[in-house]
Amino acid sequence: MSARLISIFAPLAVGILFLLLWQGICYFWHIPPYLMPAPSDIARSLFSNIDTLGHALYSTLTVTLAALCVSVVLGVLVAFVLVQHPLIERSLMPYVVLMQVTPVVALAPLIIILVKTTLLALVVCATLIAIFPIISNTLQGLKSVDPGLEAFFRMHKASRLKTLLRLQIPSALPMFMAGLQISSGLALVGAVVAEFVAGTGGNSAGLAYEILQAGFQMDIPRMFAALFMITLTGLALYMATSSIRKLVLHNRVQH
Amino acid sequence: MSARLISIFAPLAVGILFLLLWQGICYFWHIPPYLMPAPSDIARSLFSNIDTLGHALYSTLTVTLAALCVSVVLGVLVAFVLVQHPLIERSLMPYVVLMQVTPVVALAPLIIILVKTTLLALVVCATLIAIFPIISNTLQGLKSVDPGLEAFFRMHKASRLKTLLRLQIPSALPMFMAGLQISSGLALVGAVVAEFVAGTGGNSAGLAYEILQAGFQMDIPRMFAALFMITLTGLALYMATSSIRKLVLHNRVQH
Amino acid sequence: MQETVISIQSAEKTFPNGVQGLAPITLDIHPKERIGLIGPSGCGKSTLLKLIANLHQPSSGHLTWWNKGFAEVGKENRRLSFVFQEPTLMPWSTVRKNVRLPLDLEGISPDVSAPRVQQALEIVGLAHAADRFPAQLSGGMKMRVSIARALVTRPNLLLMDEPFGALDELTRNRLDEDIATLCAKDDLTLLFVTHSLYEAAFLSTRVMVMAAHPGRIFAEYEIDPSIPRNEEFRLSDTFATICQDLSKLLIQASQSSLLAEVA
Amino acid sequence: MQETVISIQSAEKTFPNGVQGLAPITLDIHPKERIGLIGPSGCGKSTLLKLIANLHQPSSGHLTWWNKGFAEVGKENRRLSFVFQEPTLMPWSTVRKNVRLPLDLEGISPDVSAPRVQQALEIVGLAHAADRFPAQLSGGMKMRVSIARALVTRPNLLLMDEPFGALDELTRNRLDEDIATLCAKDDLTLLFVTHSLYEAAFLSTRVMVMAAHPGRIFAEYEIDPSIPRNEEFRLSDTFATICQDLSKLLIQASQSSLLAEVA
Amino acid sequence: ATPVRLLLSWFAQAEVGGFYQALAKGFYAQEGLDVHIDMGGPQVNTMQILAAGRADFVTGYDFQTLRGIQGGMPLLTVMSSFQHDLQGLMTHDNITDLAQLRNHPILISSPAHASYWGWLCKKFGYIPAQAKPYTFNLQPFFLDPEMAVQAYASSEPYEAQQRNVPVKFFPFADLGYPPYGTPVLTTHEFADKNDATTQAFVRASLLGWQDYMRDPEPGNALIRKANPRMTEGQIMFGHSAMAKANVVEGGDTKTLRRVVS
Ligand SMILES: Nc1ncnc2c1ncn2[C@@H]1O[C@H](COP(=O)(O)OP(=O)(O)OP(=O)(O)O)[C@@H](O)[C@H]1O
Ligand SMILES: Nc1ncnc2c1ncn2[C@@H]1O[C@H](COP(=O)(O)OP(=O)(O)OP(=O)(O)O)[C@@H](O)[C@H]1O
């Protein structure tokens, strides 16, 4: 078997093994589905609820991607501002940290009041959760420039903009990409958390609403089916950002 | 004024300016404290509730620090296991990502059922939120070894353990430290989120309990006082990890 | 009065860890001079070059460039190029884009820069590798890219820190001759560090012999600038004599460094 | 039959981007040989050394070390050291710890290794800088740390890739003589890349001249191993003749490379 | 004494005062029970914890119980604290009839979507888009004179009164909302195996409720201890609201209580 095939099948094999084990445990110990549903229960629930869940996924995904986009644009901008001068970084970084450590669950009520549209409120919440790794990694990346090359740019009196475009951004790219990968997961978590604390039912109901309602209705297999969709989406986001990363960094050939 | 002093006062000045502006807005527009309390209202509430809030902070901090320790130990271990072979990474990394993207708010009920002690359940929830940046950054760091040095170790047939200790860990240190800094904030957020979803009142009540109760009672200044304690704690954690980072990396002299 | 290219007034460099890289030094560099710096390893040659390139700030003392501040450097007829001791290329860009970088930074359009880049690559013999990435080059090739990048701006002052150390004798000799031709043709002032006495003798109009502990100029040696630098010169008795003289000075400088270290 | 140190049977290296770094090569290296590799930049010298150090795998062909597989390398009397073309030091460790590294990897206790580290540092003249970090060293000093790190294990086969390129003539000559002494005293086989014909002539018992496009051995040149390598040899007529012969071979190799490139 | 774990669906407050009263006055102890009361919260899923055997009794909501049984959970309601639900809608002063709220924004919490929101929609013709997220924080309501909010007779009106905001409260029970209030659940398995304990627990709890309505102080002391942020005013308001609505006595108590015990 080729190395490529192995590298695709190995994680699948692990997953299948895990599901079989889970199914076995549920089966042999007669664990009732409302306590811990077996994968087969979840699959059944997933298929019978696929319409509603698919719709909910679409809502959540909208918030996730919007939050990720905002995080990238805003996070990179903030990192650029911070890197302009050590004093700016010293002055403002603490407040960026403040933003990260303020639990969104606690801020959500305020955000709902300040932001009229529910969708926008959700995006704001999710962005608050997802943006920090982008800022922090981009900043670190912008600062991790090869001192020799930096000297070269300085000597040639490169303008700030050109240093940014031609030196700092390419140098920051690997760390930015690592941040993007962390953030893509957080944006999803953020969207779900936001829906939990600020979400509504109705047409724009996301996966969190499905989870909550399934929980209140004691339909635990459906709750897990919704959870499963979230994790699958997270995995897809991870692999997507992984591919982007490889694409963007493909010519960083190693010796 | 010396550069050191400036670098301490600049962020303070920004903070004071911000607070003054906030106070001014509340004062001139007559915003009632239950909508958006002025900093003076918050300070008053903070002082009159300092005992209770201090006690709550202590609870939250216990969970935060425990979760951070577990995240570091477990996260580094996982990264070590993953880096042993590309196939291991390919097989298991998707499941690490799964863990990150599964919203803890949704998992909390299960965790409460599986983990008997409330404190332990809180730590588990917070760890689930805080661990990913440690794993992901440490893994990245372990892989970002100078190819020349790696060749040297390979040529000298260094054992896996020695390569880890003498080459991979020192190479990974800067990225691990960046991860630690992200995680310390997340551990705090995680602790609060965990208290929100899994916490109970009574003696072990943390800051989330204070925020919830203040919210129910519309005692918004107290809610902000509790929030303020969280953000301050987050800042302190950030500065602490920042110092550790500088200490550990102090001899990575730049040219 | 003709302007001085570089004027160093008792500039000194002490590093944060307390090591004095360079004792106070005073030196004037005049247009069209070609100065070779030789001296034992660690005697402050790179430090001196970096002071002149404004990459280090002197701990005390003062420098001027073309009788002006560093702010004026880079404008017409005051171009400065530096070939570092290490290649310092952008690993994410091809050879061609690496060489084009200083022209891009000046805002020169790709149309104009393309032939100049091609020409610089031909001088260093790397036209065939223009589309490779630095990681795909041999050590000497990387260094030659760095040299091409310095030549592409047609500098008025060229600083080179052991540029040819990683090159074979033949490539090195050819590049030496190319540089000599460039210096003769253009209004080029040259300051270079070398470990080859022959190279110092062949290229320089003035050789500065440095010593360590602390870094300082130990001796100066003038070579008639009117002698044409070509194959004939390399085989002449004058050349042999110059080399022998330099060799003696270098031995003295090294001994002085060792004595100072022990003291 | 005496064992061969390295035996290369038509090993060839093509890089993932399609560049053939080295055409199929067959070569035996015998104990106590001192082989100098010279050739134009990019002709595959580093590639050959990396094949021998097992850092590159041959695209085709086969190598043995002391008639065995690479797994046996490192055991008693089969020690291998490599001085890379770049210093590749651990930036987070002092000079002393960098030099001690290979002994630590062998599990030798600090008590035993300390004097050996000190001795290696003295050979390269860096005892005074033992507690500095790499970033606080000059280019030549870094390279000397790398050399000390290779010597500290008392290797049986020493591979060096232009180790002295960044060093001044005097330090270089002194180290050449130290290496020659080590080779005479110990059971040391040497394979080194150099850009200095004089160094190749001074140290080698066999000089291999390489050519490029593709990388290959263009010519071999034997030098009587019984001649003592000292200052007297450097000044002898034999030495001058050897240098002239090598120079001619190198010119031919370069021309052959250029012709192959154009073709 | 037999250890018994009761998990509440919310934090300690007057609305669960009967259980604390039974504990404070030793009614449980007299029945030979060692009762431990755990508080819930906005995200605590009491049913699951009950089903997992981590609690013996929980307080619940009718609709949720029915859903659980539908999903195969072996749930059993063993008593009801209140004769009708205390839930209702709180509106600004100008509203006189809930039918007027059509197209008004209404703050509805996530759990409510699973119980009375559907009933409200059906009864008054509300549409799903009217529901806005309620995080148990009344700021949006105070800000928006058009807005209504789900409310518990004993809680939200108190906050409005504290801030001198004139409001109206419409209890669902008055409008025909059928369920009892604050039922206590256990599992069939527990009830079968611990019949005596279950009966004893119900007896003592009901006694606690009756006693609490007469003199709430002993129970309130325990409530304040468990939930220190609970203010005196809040507790008293809750107590009097329950008294005014006569939730403990009245309704079916006269006819049905004997059957249970
Ligand atoms: N960043 C630094 N911090 C501390 N000491 C330094 C630093 N850079 C250089 N030095 C020290 O200053 C002295 C001069 O260094 P410099 O690099 O100028 O030497 P050099 O003449 O260029 O040597 P080489 O020929 O080996 O490159 C050396 O002793 C070196 O260790
Ligand atoms: N990783 C790589 N990927 C692609 N091509 C490579 C790689 N490494 C080396 N090459 C190419 O292989 C050829 C031989 O390289 P090598 O480094 O062996 O040359 P060298 O003889 O050591 O040159 P120098 O004297 O300049 O160090 C060169 O053309 C180089 O561009």
Ligand SMILES: O=C([O-])O
């Ligand atoms: O709030 C969370 O980061 O899950």
Ligand SMILES: [Mg+2]
């Ligand atoms: Mg130098």
Ligand SMILES: [Mg+2]
């Ligand atoms: Mg090489």
